[in-house]
Amino acid sequence: MLYSEKVMDHFKNPRNVGKMDDADGVGEVGNAKCGDIMKIYLKIEDGIIVDAKFNTFGCGSAIATSSMATEMIKGKKVEEALELTNKAVVEALDGLPPAKIHCSVLAEEAVKAAIKNYYDKNGIEYDKKMFCDGDCCHCHAHDDEE
Amino acid sequence: MTIYADNAATTKTSKKAIEAMLPYFDKIYGNPSSLHTVGQEAKEALTEARERIAKCLGAETNEIYFTSGGSEADNQAIVSAAVNGAKKDKKHIISTKFEHHAVLHTLKKLQKQGYEVTYLDVHENGIVTANEVKAAIKPETCLVTIMYANNEIGTIQPIAEIGKVCREAGVPFHTDAVQAVGHLHIDVKEQNIDMLSLSAHKFHGPKGVGALYVKKGIILSNIIEGGAQERGKRAGTENIPEIMGMAAALEDAIADLDKNSAYVKGLRDKLIEGLSKIPHAKINGDLEKRLPGNVNICFEGIEGESLLLLLDAHGICASSGSACTSGSLDPSHVLLSLGLPHEVAHGSLRLSLCEENTEEEIDVILEKVPEVVNYLRNMSPVWEDLESGKKAHII
Numbered sequence: 012m013l014y015s016e017k018v019m020d021h022f023k024n025p026r027n028v029g030k031m032d033d034a035d036g037v038g039e040v041g042n043a044k045c046g047d048i049m050k051i052y053l054k055i056e057d058g059i060i061v062d063a064k065f066n067t068f069g070c071g072s073a074i075a076t077s078s079m080a081t082e083m084i085k086g087k088k089v090e091e092a093l094e095l096t097n098k099a100v101v102e103a104l105d106g107l108p109p110a111k112i113h114c115s116v117l118a119e120e121a122v123k124a125a126i127k128n129y130y131d132k133n134g135i136e137y138d139k140k141m142f143c144d145g146d147c148c149h150c151h152a153h154d155d156e157e
Numbered sequence: 158m159t160i161y162a163d164n165a166a167t168t169k170t171s172k173k174a175i176e177a178m179l180p181y182f183d184k185i186y187g188n189p190s191s192l193h194t195v196g197q198e199a200k201e202a203l204t205e206a207r208e209r210i211a212k213c214l215g216a217e218t219n220e221i222y223f224t225s226g227g228s229e230a231d232n233q234a235i236v237s238a239a240v241n242g243a244k245k246d247k248k249h250i251i252s253t254k255f256e257h258h259a260v261l262h263t264l265k266k267l268q269k270q271g272y273e274v275t276y277l278d279v280h281e282n283g284i285v286t287a288n289e290v291k292a293a294i295k296p297e298t299c300l301v302t303i304m305y306a307n308n309e310i311g312t313i314q315p316i317a318e319i320g321k322v323c324r325e326a327g328v329p330f331h332t333d334a335v336q337a338v339g340h341l342h343i344d345v346k347e348q349n350i351d352m353l354s355l356s357a358h359k360f361h362g363p364k365g366v367g368a369l370y371v372k373k374g375i376i377l378s379n380i381i382e383g384g385a386q387e388r389g390k391r392a393g394t395e396n397i398p399e400i401m402g403m404a405a406a407l408e409d410a411i412a413d414l415d416k417n418s419a420y421v422k423g424l425r426d427k428l429i430e431g432l433s434k435i436p437h438a439k440i441n442g443d444l445e446k447r448l449p450g451n452v453n454i455c456f457e458g459i460e461g462e463s464l465l466l467l468l469d470a471h472g473i474c475a476s477s478g479s480a481c482t483s484g485s486l487d488p489s490h491v492l493l494s495l496g497l498p499h500e501v502a503h504g505s506l507r508l509s510l511c512e513e514n515t516e517e518e519i520d521v522i523l524e525k526v527p528e529v530v531n532y533l534r535n536m537s538p539v540w541e542d543l544e545s546g547k548k549a550h551i552i
Contacts (some may be wrong), residue, residue, distance in 0.1 A: 022463070023470060043500035043539050046460055046480040046488065050538040068537040070462035111481075121493035128158050 015105035021075035038124025049121040080118035103127040165509035171361035176404035181398040216345035227335035227356030228259035230369035232351040242299020254494040283312035283442040305337035309491040310442030311451025339410030362406030366399035385408025406473030415479040417512040421449040431523040439552040449508035459533040476507040
């Protein structure tokens with residue numbers, strides 16, 4: 012099989028799918044041109060992520076990593092969620108094929124983008140270098156056929 | 158229940174092909190190059206298979222060279238024409254933007270060696286015209302290589318007309334007919350074809366065997382060096398069982414071609430009609446000049462791999478030209494060559510049918526695809542932007 016059982020489970024039965032109208036932070040990363048976009052919504056109370064939702068356009072692993080990442084940050088302090096790494100998401104999913112690792116990077120960046128949005132909205136200061144510009148195509152150049 | 162709708166990827170080997178192969182594993186197992194009786198029995202079988210395959214294509218027996226499949230045949234045809242051209246200082250090749258990679262990658266390699274390649278546009282309908290080929294021919298053109306029918310979108314090229322234009326200009330014409338052989342009527346003489354590649358597993362023959370038709374007078378260059386097999390042009394002990402399976406499968410396909418084609422076209426058109434009802438979906442490629450079993454459609458706002466995986470969970474085997482299924486970040490070059498934007502090409506679905514598919518299976522596909530498309534659209538931020546009017550629909 013292409014994917015682990017856990018990836019297939021999170022792909023076929025994704026947790027936390029959907030929009031959130033009263034989100035405290037929303038982050039969208041990716042590019043439709045590249046074939047994946049993730050949008051993560053966070054509900055934050057007293058510095059704790061009380062709820063997380065996602066909408067994703069992308070392949071099986073993009074949906075599975077969105078699902079897993081939202082599961083992993085729910086109930087965490089915002090600072091803890093910022094420490095979520097793509098590696099931790101991959102491990103929690105029992106691995107991803109090498110070509111799909113970028114999906115986990117996208118999940119990590121989507122969480123960070125949502126938190127950045129929360130910081131911006133609430134005037135909380137942060138180190139800008141911690142966040143990417145949200146466009147995966149900058150990190151993953153298109154393979155122009157040689 | 159498994160619904161196999163990926164016959165352009167490969168087909169199930171037919172019972173007739175399997176039966177035709179079996180004696181050649183343990184009864185007539187000799188090496189055709191051996192002089193003894195056991196070897197000569199195998200050689201007779203090989204000659205007979207070559208005659209039968211030639212007949213199916215309207216070719217002469219000694220114009221058929223057995224290969225490991227379509228890719229090898231494509232490689233050898235193109236490299237041979239390039240070598241022949243270079244001898245006369247002709248190093249220009251004409252092809253199209255949507256060839257199979259067996260052709261495109263061989264051409265890229267030649268470009269690095271100093272050959273010039275013109276890649277013709279295939280337009281929105283996925284068809285190149287003979288006039289465009291004619292206009293691209295230069296005094297130094299040594300080859301025109303254009304596929305017979307496209308593997309992803311199934312569009313059929315005007316092969317006889319292109320062949321005529323090439324014949325008039327004195328330029329050799331090769332066609333990668335891997336998707337066409339066994340599904341369309343082919344006569345290499347009538348259609349002015351100089352070289353043609355075919356692969357057995359696309360018409361219910363075994364995998365790992367194919368053939369290259371080469372018109373008498375065209376000199377082939379070896380890709381595989383070694384022995385004197387295939388008149389010295391392709392070394393390696395012949396894969397007799399599979400060659401026998403290929404001959405049986407091809408004869409069978411051609412005997413039932415009209416009947417199967419009419420039946421499969423009926424299923425295809427029912428599928429196209431039903432799937433076209435899904436909003437913001439677009440059938441790719443010409444609807445008329447199209448392989449009997451090919452359906453290729455893009456759904457806006459979703460990505461092809463997740464669509465395939467969910468269809469697979471419903472027992473439906475299909476294919477997609479999305480980046481995630483191609484192993485790169487770019488979607489299929491075929492869909493891009495039609496002028497489709499990346500984000501639309503990512504949402505493509507190819508269903509390729511054969512005569513074993515049933516009406517009931519089509520009904521199941523028509524029930525499941527809209528369900529899965531809706532489900533994925535509901536979780537897609539791209540779809541949300543399209544539906545809210547934040548972005549404009551493309552299709």
